[in-house]
Amino acid sequence: MSVPTTLSDASLAEIDLELAKYPADRRQSAVMAALRIAQDEHGWLSKEIMERIAEYLDIPPIHVYEVATFYSMYEHKPVGKHKISVCTNVSCLLCGSGGVLDHLKDKLGIGPGETTSDGRVTIKEVECLGACGGAPMMQVDKDYHEFLTAEKIDKILEGLDG
Amino acid sequence: MATIEINGQTIEAEEGSMLIAAADKAGIYIPRFCYHDKLSIAANCRMCLVEVEKAPKPLPACATPVTDGMKVQTQSELARDAQKGTMEFLLINHPLDCPICDQGGECELQDLAVGYGRDASQYNEGKRVVMDKNLGPLISTDMTRCIQCTRCVRFGQELAGIMELGMAGRGEHSEIMTFMGHTVDSELSGNVIDLCPVGALTSKPFRFQCRSWEMQNHDGIAPHDTVGSNLEIQVMRDKVMRVLPAANEAINEVWLSDRDRFSYESLDSDQRLTTPRLKINGEWKSTDWQTALEHVAAKLKVINEEFGADSTGALVSPTATLEELNLLKKLMQGMGSSNIDYRLRQQDFRGNQPAPVLGSSIADFESASTVLLVDSNIRKEQPILGLRLRKAVLHGTQVHALNHVDYDFAFRTASTICLAPDAMLSELAILTQLIAGRTGSSVPDAVSKLANGTEASVEIVALANELIDAGENGHVVLGAQARMNPNYSVLTTLTSLISTMTGARLANLAEANSVAAWQVMGAALDDGKNTADMIAEPLKACLLFNIDPRHDLLAGDHALETLSETGMVVHIGNFHDEALDDCCHVQLPLAAFSETDGTHINCEGTVQSWTAAVNPLGDSRPGWKILRVLGNYLSLDGFDYNTIAEVRNEAVAALQPIDASRVNTEFTVDELPDNGLKRIYDLPLYHSDALVRRASALQGAADSKAAVVLHPDTLQAIGAEEGSSVKFSVGEQSVELTVSSSNIVPVQCVVIPSGVDGCSAIGAAASVEVAN
Numbered sequence: 001m002s003v004p005t006t007l008s009d010a011s012l013a014e015i016d017l018e019l020a021k022y023p024a025d026r027r028q029s030a031v032m033a034a035l036r037i038a039q040d041e042h043g044w045l046s047k048e049i050m051e052r053i054a055e056y057l058d059i060p061p062i063h064v065y066e067v068a069t070f071y072s073m074y075e076h077k078p079v080g081k082h083k084i085s086v087c088t089n090v091s092c093l094l095c096g097s098g099g100v101l102d103h104l105k106d107k108l109g110i111g112p113g114e115t116t117s118d119g120r121v122t123i124k125e126v127e128c129l130g131a132c133g134g135a136p137m138m139q140v141d142k143d144y145h146e147f148l149t150a151e152k153i154d155k156i157l158e159g160l161d162g
Numbered sequence: 163m164a165t166i167e168i169n170g171q172t173i174e175a176e177e178g179s180m181l182i183a184a185a186d187k188a189g190i191y192i193p194r195f196c197y198h199d200k201l202s203i204a205a206n207c208r209m210c211l212v213e214v215e216k217a218p219k220p221l222p223a224c225a226t227p228v229t230d231g232m233k234v235q236t237q238s239e240l241a242r243d244a245q246k247g248t249m250e251f252l253l254i255n256h257p258l259d260c261p262i263c264d265q266g267g268e269c270e271l272q273d274l275a276v277g278y279g280r281d282a283s284q285y286n287e288g289k290r291v292v293m294d295k296n297l298g299p300l301i302s303t304d305m306t307r308c309i310q311c312t313r314c315v316r317f318g319q320e321l322a323g324i325m326e327l328g329m330a331g332r333g334e335h336s337e338i339m340t341f342m343g344h345t346v347d348s349e350l351s352g353n354v355i356d357l358c359p360v361g362a363l364t365s366k367p368f369r370f371q372c373r374s375w376e377m378q379n380h381d382g383i384a385p386h387d388t389v390g391s392n393l394e395i396q397v398m399r400d401k402v403m404r405v406l407p408a409a410n411e412a413i414n415e416v417w418l419s420d421r422d423r424f425s426y427e428s429l430d431s432d433q434r435l436t437t438p439r440l441k442i443n444g445e446w447k448s449t450d451w452q453t454a455l456e457h458v459a460a461k462l463k464v465i466n467e468e469f470g471a472d473s474t475g476a477l478v479s480p481t482a483t484l485e486e487l488n489l490l491k492k493l494m495q496g497m498g499s500s501n502i503d504y505r506l507r508q509q510d511f512r513g514n515q516p517a518p519v520l521g522s523s524i525a526d527f528e529s530a531s532t533v534l535l536v537d538s539n540i541r542k543e544q545p546i547l548g549l550r551l552r553k554a555v556l557h558g559t560q561v562h563a564l565n566h567v568d569y570d571f572a573f574r575t576a577s578t579i580c581l582a583p584d585a586m587l588s589e590l591a592i593l594t595q596l597i598a599g600r601t602g603s604s605v606p607d608a609v610s611k612l613a614n615g616t617e618a619s620v621e622i623v624a625l626a627n628e629l630i631d632a633g634e635n636g637h638v639v640l641g642a643q644a645r646m647n648p649n650y651s652v653l654t655t656l657t658s659l660i661s662t663m664t665g666a667r668l669a670n671l672a673e674a675n676s677v678a679a680w681q682v683m684g685a686a687l688d689d690g691k692n693t694a695d696m697i698a699e700p701l702k703a704c705l706l707f708n709i710d711p712r713h714d715l716l717a718g719d720h721a722l723e724t725l726s727e728t729g730m731v732v733h734i735g736n737f738h739d740e741a742l743d744d745c746c747h748v749q750l751p752l753a754a755f756s757e758t759d760g761t762h763i764n765c766e767g768t769v770q771s772w773t774a775a776v777n778p779l780g781d782s783r784p785g786w787k788i789l790r791v792l793g794n795y796l797s798l799d800g801f802d803y804n805t806i807a808e809v810r811n812e813a814v815a816a817l818q819p820i821d822a823s824r825v826n827t828e829f830t831v832d833e834l835p836d837n838g839l840k841r842i843y844d845l846p847l848y849h850s851d852a853l854v855r856r857a858s859a860l861q862g863a864a865d866s867k868a869a870v871v872l873h874p875d876t877l878q879a880i881g882a883e884e885g886s887s888v889k890f891s892v893g894e895q896s897v898e899l900t901v902s903s904s905n906i907v908p909v910q911c912v913v914i915p916s917g918v919d920g921c922s923a924i925g926a927a928a929s930v931e932v933a934n
Contacts, residue, residue: 047342061341062328069330 004042004049011041027057031067035074044075072126080115080122082160085139088125091132100136103150107157164230169237175228182210182223192236193245193274195359196311197224200416202320207311211244212236220244249278252309255290265361268374292337298345299862300352300420302369308338308362314354322348323552323572347864349545349847352423356406367427367859368404377403380775383762384422385481385755386850388671389414389546390764391422395756395775402426402756402776412525419545421847421854428856433737435751436780446743458748459795461730465703471498473702475691479709480504481851483760484678485806486785488813490707491682493789496798500690504679507716507916509926510650511692513826517680518672520765528554530637532628533561536657538641539569542847544671562625564590566842567913568906577621582908583840587649587831590656592618596626603663606828629664636666645672646716646843646916648832648928655826671765673850678763684818700727708735708752710742710852718922734788737852751782758784759806767820838931839912849917868918870899873909880932889933896933897923
């Protein structure tokens, strides 16, 4: 996979929309949104992309990097087409998140932090996603799936396209 | 003011100031790591937890504002428990291997662990390991030792103005690092070493050299810039091991530029002169002081009798001490010559020579409301003044730059106008004329001639209004580059006219001890031969005082040629190299700044004296002693000093007062040739004097890069590209230089630095042609 180095005009236009929300001399305020937009475009954040964002927002690259490494939702390596984030925080852990990960491993042959060899799915172990009421839970791309069971997980996996 | 009680002691503190600051003022120590009185408050180490009456839990003293009637306990059981708990947490991941840590013995964590730590840990888990980072040649890292206080990060953000270090990751995974392998390139980067409370960031050149308790501290004054930063020179077994800043709120606060901090490395360079040497039949022979000085005196006497006093001259480095400058001038005058100069990189000597001063105190520099920088890259010329100015900008000072190059100042300028050399002069004339019009003053005809009836741009109009409004709160700063300009007298005249008309303070910043040199030399600067005269025609005898002609003189290689035709060249200096060996006949080893007593006068006029920290290396001698004996051998009157204090008192009493009246009102513009590329002068930070040029770590730092820079369009027009070699010619001379491209330079111009190998062939030339 090639390393993304530039942002499309569409992405820059989207960042401009975010920038419009803040005072003109506070361009750094849009850093999280800019990172999200960039990740939506490329799937992950390369060094070059973070430099590009720093340049666009007129802030030091390390400032972008601080934010990008603080939040676990930002990816620093290429990920699969689908990203499954399994919550292993305390509520989910008590309700069986270990089993969720085991089942995923059985099905996909990969553990947390790994991507299937066909580049389709990446599994991440994440902290609380704020859905303790539905524990155990996982996030698949942008959707939450709660009260997980083996059957439910199978169904979700089957439902993934491509 | 609020009245509060700390540990039962009633103290007055400013309402809203932080508890820790109030306690510090009252002499009550509260332990801390992340708090630093020059940095913003982070409150992330939690070491300063104290008990505050009516508060349900301990509060961090660094982030708790003082309110009237507050009762604070810093040593109560609750406070001590909280502090000890914090210490225990900090030590969970911190290695307990102080004996192999470079910070051992001067570590805040180690010190506080004695008072607040336990003798054994409750934790059996493995400690966190953090990979070391390469931050460049100056700062060494042991990141496993980092306690994430973020002082280094805040220093970069708040004071240096370039955020190079940051805290990546979160929680246990957070690490202090640069952006993906970048180095820390700030000209003030060494300060993070002092700020780091643990052994995470330490000095690379000093790494594992010795322990802090093995060294003695000596006070010193930094020799490189006109600020005169106060130093703590640390010495072991008669060797300078390390240089640290000494706090002086009025001058350098608690900071030090990297140039002043790391230049000590060259004190024991291979190129140090350690014995007096005579060139006999083309061979260098070491000799003793008496033989060498008798030889010099005898030769000087003969030359003086045969060719007259005017055939002898002296060129002195502005890094010389006040005492050395005074004795050298006295020596020349005793021989009947006024040929002495310290303005080594100046080529335009027309008109009066304004004093190279700041025009205000260093602290007051921050209080200006409007600052106009002319031909100045203040950050890389006078790093501490750059830091002060940045602070001022954060507090609302408007800085305008009228430069050739669009420098990265690390602060926002209100306006930046970057023009080619001739256009910039006109722009300054337009500004002068506009201010004259608005203030009802008259200006010399030369100004209107230079302005040439051009309409002022919007920026210039705004700038003129702002300067007039600012009045005496304005500050016009002429940078060190201006000095190299062939139209320096035009720049000094125009800036002084602007200053006179608006009431703005006027700064003319130069290197090192230039203020002392200017005050000592006084009228001799106008009467005798100046640097350019002495280089134009070979003298019969020339004294070089701590000068490496190729790099210290703007004329560069041309100066070497002239000197090689000079009857006798005596070099009194710290170092020698091949070029010097070729051109001089006698070399006398001079004690370096750490090896001699001396006096520095800084840009605000503060006279600071220091005493030697170590003995002179080898047979070298302090300059004032060399010149005293030489004066005696020459049978001159008034060289019978017993102590340096006598020399100093005499020098101080005779100083020419700094008065603003020595400014010009008339000038003529030296037209630049139309063909070729116009040269923009530059003196790279780490090429400014002989000491810095040999400091190995600094020479590996980013600021040691001395690039020949052209605008991309210009580069394309001459058919070259980034990194290619281009042949530049000046008259008969030509030299190949590697070029780089940047759009911070105007088109049809080329930045050619001074003080750098290769570029020395270009000399003082104001324009160069590109040879095919």
